[in-house]
Amino acid sequence: MPASDNRSVARITAIVIAMVLATGLALLLLYQMRQVLVWIVVAALFATALHPLADWVERHVTWCRRWLSTLVVFLAVFVLLGGLVALFVTPLVHEGARFADEAPQLIADARAGRGPVGDVLRRFHVLQWMQQHREQIQQYVRSLGGGTLAFARSAASTVAGIVTIFVLSYLMVLEAPKVLATFLALFAPERAERVRRVGRDCAKTITGYISGNLLISVICGLLTYVVLLLTGVPFAGLIAVFVAVADLVPLVGATLGAVVAAVAGFVHSTTAGIIVIVFFVVYQQLENHLLQPVILSRTVKLNPLTVLIAILAGVDLAGILGALLAIPVAGMIQIIVRDVWDTHRGGLKPAATVGEDRTPASPS
Numbered sequence: 001m002p003a004s005d006n007r008s009v010a011r012i013t014a015i016v017i018a019m020v021l022a023t024g025l026a027l028l029l030l031y032q033m034r035q036v037l038v039w040i041v042v043a044a045l046f047a048t049a050l051h052p053l054a055d056w057v058e059r060h061v062t063w064c065r066r067w068l069s070t071l072v073v074f075l076a077v078f079v080l081l082g083g084l085v086a087l088f089v090t091p092l093v094h095e096g097a098r099f100a101d102e103a104p105q106l107i108a109d110a111r112a113g114r115g116p117v118g119d120v121l122r123r124f125h126v127l128q129w130m131q132q133h134r135e136q137i138q139q140y141v142r143s144l145g146g147g148t149l150a151f152a153r154s155a156a157s158t159v160a161g162i163v164t165i166f167v168l169s170y171l172m173v174l175e176a177p178k179v180l181a182t183f184l185a186l187f188a189p190e191r192a193e194r195v196r197r198v199g200r201d202c203a204k205t206i207t208g209y210i211s212g213n214l215l216i217s218v219i220c221g222l223l224t225y226v227v228l229l230l231t232g233v234p235f236a237g238l239i240a241v242f243v244a245v246a247d248l249v250p251l252v253g254a255t256l257g258a259v260v261a262a263v264a265g266f267v268h269s270t271t272a273g274i275i276v277i278v279f280f281v282v283y284q285q286l287e288n289h290l291l292q293p294v295i296l297s298r299t300v301k302l303n304p305l306t307v308l309i310a311i312l313a314g315v316d317l318a319g320i321l322g323a324l325l326a327i328p329v330a331g332m333i334q335i336i337v338r339d340v341w342d343t344h345r346g347g348l349k350p351a352a353t354v355g356e357d358r359t360p361a362s363p364s
Helices: 003-034 034-060 066-112 116-125 126-130 134-142 144-183 188-230 236-246 253-268 270-299 305-344
Strands: none
Touching: 003 034, 003 066, 034 066, 034 188, 034 305, 066 188, 116 126, 116 134, 134 188, 188 236, 188 270, 188 305, 253 270, 270 305
16 A cells, blocks of 8 residues: 555544544533533523513613613513512411411321321321331431531522523623624525524524413412312412422422322321322323413414424433423424425415426516
Protein backbone atom coordinates (compact mmCIF):
# COMPACT_ATOMS: atom_id res chain seq x y z
CA MET A 1 0.00 0.00 0.00
CA PRO A 2 1.43 3.41 -0.89
CA ALA A 3 2.55 5.70 1.91
CA SER A 4 -0.07 8.31 0.96
CA ASP A 5 -2.86 5.73 1.40
CA ASN A 6 -1.47 4.75 4.81
CA ARG A 7 -1.47 8.38 5.89
CA SER A 8 -5.06 8.81 4.64
CA VAL A 9 -6.25 5.72 6.57
CA ALA A 10 -4.43 6.89 9.69
CA ARG A 11 -5.98 10.37 9.37
CA ILE A 12 -9.50 8.97 8.96
CA THR A 13 -8.99 6.60 11.90
CA ALA A 14 -7.77 9.45 14.08
CA ILE A 15 -10.76 11.59 13.07
CA VAL A 16 -13.23 8.78 13.87
CA ILE A 17 -11.61 8.13 17.27
CA ALA A 18 -11.65 11.84 18.06
CA MET A 19 -15.35 12.10 17.12
CA VAL A 20 -16.25 9.08 19.27
CA LEU A 21 -14.33 10.50 22.23
CA ALA A 22 -15.88 13.94 21.75
CA THR A 23 -19.37 12.40 21.57
CA GLY A 24 -18.76 10.35 24.72
CA LEU A 25 -17.43 13.42 26.55
CA ALA A 26 -20.45 15.46 25.47
CA LEU A 27 -22.86 12.76 26.66
CA LEU A 28 -21.04 12.51 29.99
CA LEU A 29 -21.19 16.29 30.38
CA LEU A 30 -24.91 16.31 29.64
CA TYR A 31 -25.46 13.55 32.19
CA GLN A 32 -23.56 15.46 34.87
CA MET A 33 -25.61 18.57 34.04
CA ARG A 34 -28.95 16.78 33.93
CA GLN A 35 -30.45 18.72 36.85
CA VAL A 36 -29.45 22.06 35.36
CA LEU A 37 -30.81 20.95 31.98
CA VAL A 38 -34.15 20.11 33.59
CA TRP A 39 -34.24 23.59 35.14
CA ILE A 40 -33.46 25.15 31.76
CA VAL A 41 -36.19 23.14 30.01
CA VAL A 42 -38.82 24.05 32.62
CA ALA A 43 -37.74 27.71 32.52
CA ALA A 44 -37.98 27.69 28.72
CA LEU A 45 -41.47 26.20 29.02
CA PHE A 46 -42.68 29.06 31.22
CA ALA A 47 -40.76 31.68 29.22
CA THR A 48 -42.38 30.51 25.99
CA ALA A 49 -45.80 30.78 27.62
CA LEU A 50 -45.17 34.29 29.01
CA HIS A 51 -43.30 35.73 26.03
CA PRO A 52 -46.47 36.54 23.99
CA LEU A 53 -47.94 38.39 26.99
CA ALA A 54 -44.84 40.55 27.32
CA ASP A 55 -44.96 41.25 23.59
CA TRP A 56 -48.62 42.24 23.84
CA VAL A 57 -47.97 44.68 26.70
CA GLU A 58 -44.98 46.19 24.91
CA ARG A 59 -46.95 46.56 21.68
CA HIS A 60 -50.11 48.11 23.16
CA VAL A 61 -48.44 50.35 25.77
CA THR A 62 -46.16 52.54 23.70
CA TRP A 63 -44.20 54.01 26.62
CA CYS A 64 -43.58 50.57 28.14
CA ARG A 65 -40.09 49.31 27.41
CA ARG A 66 -39.16 45.63 27.28
CA TRP A 67 -37.83 45.40 30.83
CA LEU A 68 -40.97 47.08 32.17
CA SER A 69 -43.37 44.93 30.14
CA THR A 70 -41.57 41.79 31.31
CA LEU A 71 -41.72 42.98 34.91
CA VAL A 72 -45.44 43.78 34.58
CA VAL A 73 -46.20 40.34 33.15
CA PHE A 74 -44.30 38.53 35.90
CA LEU A 75 -45.96 40.67 38.58
CA ALA A 76 -49.36 39.90 37.06
CA VAL A 77 -48.56 36.20 37.10
CA PHE A 78 -47.49 36.45 40.73
CA VAL A 79 -50.71 38.26 41.60
CA LEU A 80 -52.75 35.58 39.83
CA LEU A 81 -50.86 32.80 41.56
CA GLY A 82 -51.21 34.68 44.84
CA GLY A 83 -54.97 34.82 44.36
CA LEU A 84 -55.11 31.08 43.68
CA VAL A 85 -52.92 30.41 46.71
CA ALA A 86 -55.16 32.62 48.86
CA LEU A 87 -58.19 30.73 47.55
CA PHE A 88 -56.61 27.47 48.70
CA VAL A 89 -54.89 28.82 51.82
CA THR A 90 -58.16 29.96 53.43
CA PRO A 91 -59.45 26.40 53.98
CA LEU A 92 -55.87 25.30 54.59
CA VAL A 93 -55.43 27.72 57.51
CA HIS A 94 -58.87 26.90 58.88
CA GLU A 95 -58.38 23.16 58.71
CA GLY A 96 -54.77 23.43 59.90
CA ALA A 97 -55.79 25.42 62.98
CA ARG A 98 -58.55 22.92 63.67
CA PHE A 99 -56.11 20.04 63.32
CA ALA A 100 -53.63 21.74 65.68
CA ASP A 101 -56.37 22.17 68.28
CA GLU A 102 -57.56 18.58 68.00
CA ALA A 103 -54.14 16.93 67.63
CA PRO A 104 -53.45 16.42 71.38
CA GLN A 105 -56.87 14.84 71.88
CA LEU A 106 -56.43 12.65 68.80
CA ILE A 107 -53.06 11.44 70.09
CA ALA A 108 -54.50 10.75 73.56
CA ASP A 109 -57.46 8.87 72.05
CA ALA A 110 -55.12 6.88 69.80
CA ARG A 111 -52.98 5.82 72.76
CA ALA A 112 -56.08 4.84 74.73
CA GLY A 113 -57.66 3.07 71.77
CA ARG A 114 -60.57 5.52 71.56
CA GLY A 115 -61.96 7.52 68.66
CA PRO A 116 -61.64 6.76 64.93
CA VAL A 117 -57.83 6.64 65.01
CA GLY A 118 -57.73 4.53 68.14
CA ASP A 119 -60.38 2.22 66.73
CA VAL A 120 -58.27 1.64 63.62
CA LEU A 121 -55.13 1.06 65.68
CA ARG A 122 -56.94 -1.40 67.96
CA ARG A 123 -58.67 -3.19 65.10
CA PHE A 124 -55.41 -3.86 63.28
CA HIS A 125 -53.45 -4.52 66.51
CA VAL A 126 -51.11 -1.61 65.79
CA LEU A 127 -50.73 -0.63 69.46
CA GLN A 128 -49.83 -4.20 70.41
CA TRP A 129 -47.30 -4.35 67.57
CA MET A 130 -45.77 -1.04 68.67
CA GLN A 131 -45.42 -2.32 72.22
CA GLN A 132 -43.68 -5.46 71.01
CA HIS A 133 -41.27 -3.56 68.74
CA ARG A 134 -40.65 -0.51 70.91
CA GLU A 135 -36.86 -0.81 70.81
CA GLN A 136 -36.74 -1.16 67.02
CA ILE A 137 -39.01 1.87 66.62
CA GLN A 138 -36.82 3.93 68.95
CA GLN A 139 -33.70 2.95 67.01
CA TYR A 140 -35.41 3.89 63.76
CA VAL A 141 -36.46 7.28 65.13
CA ARG A 142 -32.91 7.96 66.32
CA SER A 143 -31.60 7.05 62.87
CA LEU A 144 -33.79 9.70 61.28
CA GLY A 145 -31.16 12.33 62.02
CA GLY A 146 -29.24 11.48 58.87
CA GLY A 147 -32.49 11.42 56.91
CA THR A 148 -33.35 14.85 58.26
CA LEU A 149 -30.06 16.20 56.91
CA ALA A 150 -30.74 14.62 53.52
CA PHE A 151 -34.25 16.09 53.55
CA ALA A 152 -32.85 19.53 54.39
CA ARG A 153 -30.44 19.26 51.47
CA SER A 154 -33.24 18.18 49.15
CA ALA A 155 -35.42 21.08 50.32
CA ALA A 156 -32.57 23.55 49.79
CA SER A 157 -31.99 22.12 46.31
CA THR A 158 -35.70 22.48 45.52
CA VAL A 159 -35.74 26.11 46.65
CA ALA A 160 -32.60 26.81 44.64
CA GLY A 161 -34.20 25.16 41.61
CA ILE A 162 -37.37 27.27 41.89
CA VAL A 163 -35.36 30.49 42.20
CA THR A 164 -33.13 29.46 39.28
CA ILE A 165 -36.14 28.63 37.10
CA PHE A 166 -37.70 32.00 37.91
CA VAL A 167 -34.52 33.93 37.09
CA LEU A 168 -33.91 31.95 33.90
CA SER A 169 -37.48 32.38 32.66
CA TYR A 170 -37.38 36.11 33.44
CA LEU A 171 -34.12 36.59 31.53
CA MET A 172 -35.39 34.47 28.64
CA VAL A 173 -38.49 36.64 28.27
CA LEU A 174 -36.45 39.83 28.69
CA GLU A 175 -33.84 38.90 26.07
CA ALA A 176 -36.24 37.13 23.71
CA PRO A 177 -36.54 39.99 21.15
CA LYS A 178 -32.75 40.26 20.73
CA VAL A 179 -32.30 36.49 20.49
CA LEU A 180 -35.19 36.10 18.03
CA ALA A 181 -33.99 39.02 15.91
CA THR A 182 -30.50 37.53 15.70
CA PHE A 183 -31.89 34.12 14.84
CA LEU A 184 -34.39 35.37 12.24
CA ALA A 185 -31.71 37.47 10.57
CA LEU A 186 -30.23 34.19 9.32
CA PHE A 187 -33.25 33.64 7.05
CA ALA A 188 -34.78 35.42 4.10
CA PRO A 189 -37.66 37.81 4.97
CA GLU A 190 -40.42 35.42 3.84
CA ARG A 191 -38.84 32.47 5.64
CA ALA A 192 -38.27 34.59 8.75
CA GLU A 193 -41.94 35.61 8.85
CA ARG A 194 -42.95 31.98 8.52
CA VAL A 195 -40.64 30.94 11.38
CA ARG A 196 -42.05 33.77 13.52
CA ARG A 197 -45.62 32.65 12.83
CA VAL A 198 -44.87 29.03 13.70
CA GLY A 199 -43.09 30.09 16.89
CA ARG A 200 -46.08 32.19 17.92
CA ASP A 201 -48.40 29.20 17.46
CA CYS A 202 -46.03 27.01 19.50
CA ALA A 203 -46.11 29.56 22.33
CA LYS A 204 -49.92 29.46 22.31
CA THR A 205 -49.74 25.67 22.59
CA ILE A 206 -47.58 25.83 25.71
CA THR A 207 -49.82 28.51 27.29
CA GLY A 208 -52.86 26.35 26.59
CA TYR A 209 -51.19 23.31 28.14
CA ILE A 210 -50.34 25.14 31.37
CA SER A 211 -53.83 26.64 31.73
CA GLY A 212 -55.46 23.29 30.94
CA ASN A 213 -53.34 21.46 33.48
CA LEU A 214 -54.25 24.01 36.16
CA LEU A 215 -57.95 23.61 35.32
CA ILE A 216 -57.75 19.83 35.67
CA SER A 217 -56.07 20.14 39.08
CA VAL A 218 -58.74 22.57 40.31
CA ILE A 219 -61.49 20.18 39.18
CA CYS A 220 -59.76 17.30 40.96
CA GLY A 221 -59.45 19.29 44.19
CA LEU A 222 -63.07 20.48 44.15
CA LEU A 223 -64.48 17.00 43.49
CA THR A 224 -62.28 15.53 46.21
CA TYR A 225 -63.52 18.18 48.65
CA VAL A 226 -67.16 17.39 47.83
CA VAL A 227 -66.67 13.63 48.31
CA LEU A 228 -64.79 14.05 51.59
CA LEU A 229 -67.38 16.54 52.84
CA LEU A 230 -70.30 14.23 52.00
CA THR A 231 -68.63 11.24 53.69
CA GLY A 232 -67.86 13.31 56.79
CA VAL A 233 -64.08 12.90 56.62
CA PRO A 234 -62.44 15.52 58.87
CA PHE A 235 -60.06 18.14 57.44
CA ALA A 236 -61.69 17.79 54.01
CA GLY A 237 -60.40 21.19 52.86
CA LEU A 238 -56.82 20.45 53.89
CA ILE A 239 -56.79 17.07 52.11
CA ALA A 240 -58.47 18.49 49.00
CA VAL A 241 -55.82 21.22 48.71
CA PHE A 242 -53.08 18.60 48.95
CA VAL A 243 -54.77 16.46 46.29
CA ALA A 244 -55.12 19.45 43.94
CA VAL A 245 -51.46 20.42 44.32
CA ALA A 246 -50.30 16.82 43.97
CA ASP A 247 -52.38 16.41 40.81
CA LEU A 248 -50.13 19.00 39.12
CA VAL A 249 -47.26 16.51 39.30
CA PRO A 250 -47.49 14.20 36.28
CA LEU A 251 -47.40 10.42 36.56
CA VAL A 252 -47.36 10.01 40.38
CA GLY A 253 -49.08 13.10 41.79
CA ALA A 254 -52.67 11.93 41.43
CA THR A 255 -51.87 8.52 42.94
CA LEU A 256 -50.12 10.14 45.91
CA GLY A 257 -53.10 12.40 46.56
CA ALA A 258 -55.48 9.44 46.30
CA VAL A 259 -53.48 7.44 48.86
CA VAL A 260 -53.53 10.29 51.39
CA ALA A 261 -57.28 10.85 50.91
CA ALA A 262 -58.04 7.12 51.19
CA VAL A 263 -56.03 6.78 54.40
CA ALA A 264 -57.93 9.73 55.89
CA GLY A 265 -61.19 8.12 54.81
CA PHE A 266 -60.38 4.78 56.47
CA VAL A 267 -59.28 6.55 59.65
CA HIS A 268 -62.73 8.16 59.77
CA SER A 269 -64.67 4.99 58.91
CA THR A 270 -64.43 1.93 56.74
CA THR A 271 -67.39 3.06 54.65
CA ALA A 272 -65.82 6.45 54.00
CA GLY A 273 -62.52 4.82 53.02
CA ILE A 274 -64.22 2.50 50.55
CA ILE A 275 -66.20 5.40 49.03
CA VAL A 276 -63.03 7.50 48.65
CA ILE A 277 -61.18 4.63 46.95
CA VAL A 278 -64.09 3.99 44.56
CA PHE A 279 -64.25 7.72 43.78
CA PHE A 280 -60.55 7.97 42.96
CA VAL A 281 -60.57 4.79 40.86
CA VAL A 282 -63.48 6.14 38.79
CA TYR A 283 -62.11 9.69 38.68
CA GLN A 284 -58.64 8.59 37.59
CA GLN A 285 -60.13 6.71 34.68
CA LEU A 286 -62.23 9.71 33.72
CA GLU A 287 -59.32 12.14 34.07
CA ASN A 288 -56.82 10.02 32.17
CA HIS A 289 -59.11 8.91 29.36
CA LEU A 290 -61.74 11.66 29.12
CA LEU A 291 -61.13 14.86 31.10
CA GLN A 292 -57.44 15.32 30.33
CA PRO A 293 -57.67 14.47 26.61
CA VAL A 294 -60.80 16.62 26.10
CA ILE A 295 -59.57 19.71 28.00
CA LEU A 296 -56.05 19.57 26.61
CA SER A 297 -57.39 18.91 23.12
CA ARG A 298 -59.21 22.26 23.37
CA THR A 299 -56.41 24.26 25.00
CA VAL A 300 -53.53 22.68 23.07
CA LYS A 301 -55.63 22.04 19.92
CA LEU A 302 -54.73 18.35 19.84
CA ASN A 303 -56.91 15.36 19.07
CA PRO A 304 -57.81 13.50 22.32
CA LEU A 305 -56.28 10.29 20.96
CA THR A 306 -53.07 12.18 20.17
CA VAL A 307 -53.00 13.59 23.70
CA LEU A 308 -53.32 10.13 25.23
CA ILE A 309 -50.67 8.62 22.94
CA ALA A 310 -48.30 11.55 23.61
CA ILE A 311 -48.62 11.10 27.38
CA LEU A 312 -47.99 7.35 27.20
CA ALA A 313 -44.98 7.84 24.90
CA GLY A 314 -43.54 10.64 27.07
CA VAL A 315 -43.83 8.60 30.26
CA ASP A 316 -42.18 5.60 28.62
CA LEU A 317 -39.30 7.67 27.19
CA ALA A 318 -38.46 10.12 29.97
CA GLY A 319 -40.59 9.42 33.03
CA ILE A 320 -41.98 12.46 34.87
CA LEU A 321 -40.16 14.98 32.68
CA GLY A 322 -41.46 13.21 29.58
CA ALA A 323 -45.01 13.33 30.93
CA LEU A 324 -44.57 17.06 31.61
CA LEU A 325 -43.30 17.84 28.11
CA ALA A 326 -45.21 15.25 26.06
CA ILE A 327 -48.32 17.30 25.28
CA PRO A 328 -46.66 20.67 24.44
CA VAL A 329 -44.03 18.86 22.35
CA ALA A 330 -46.77 16.96 20.50
CA GLY A 331 -48.61 20.24 19.92
CA MET A 332 -45.49 21.92 18.52
CA ILE A 333 -44.75 18.94 16.28
CA GLN A 334 -48.29 19.13 14.93
CA ILE A 335 -47.90 22.87 14.21
CA ILE A 336 -44.57 22.38 12.42
CA VAL A 337 -45.79 19.39 10.37
CA ARG A 338 -48.95 21.24 9.40
CA ASP A 339 -46.94 24.28 8.32
CA VAL A 340 -44.58 22.13 6.25
CA TRP A 341 -47.50 20.35 4.62
CA ASP A 342 -49.37 23.56 3.84
CA THR A 343 -46.23 25.15 2.40
CA HIS A 344 -44.89 22.30 0.28
CA ARG A 345 -47.85 20.06 -0.44
CA GLY A 346 -51.15 21.43 0.75
CA GLY A 347 -50.87 25.07 -0.31
CA LEU A 348 -52.23 26.48 -3.55
CA LYS A 349 -49.83 27.20 -6.41
CA PRO A 350 -49.16 30.86 -7.22
CA ALA A 351 -50.72 30.34 -10.68
CA ALA A 352 -52.73 27.61 -12.42
CA THR A 353 -50.69 25.27 -14.69
CA VAL A 354 -51.55 22.73 -17.38
CA GLY A 355 -49.90 19.39 -18.21
CA GLU A 356 -46.83 17.62 -16.89
CA ASP A 357 -44.62 20.54 -17.98
CA ARG A 358 -46.69 22.83 -15.75
CA THR A 359 -47.31 25.35 -18.48
CA PRO A 360 -49.15 28.43 -17.15
CA ALA A 361 -52.83 28.24 -17.98
CA SER A 362 -54.27 30.96 -20.21
CA PRO A 363 -56.62 33.33 -18.41
CA SER A 364 -60.24 32.75 -19.31
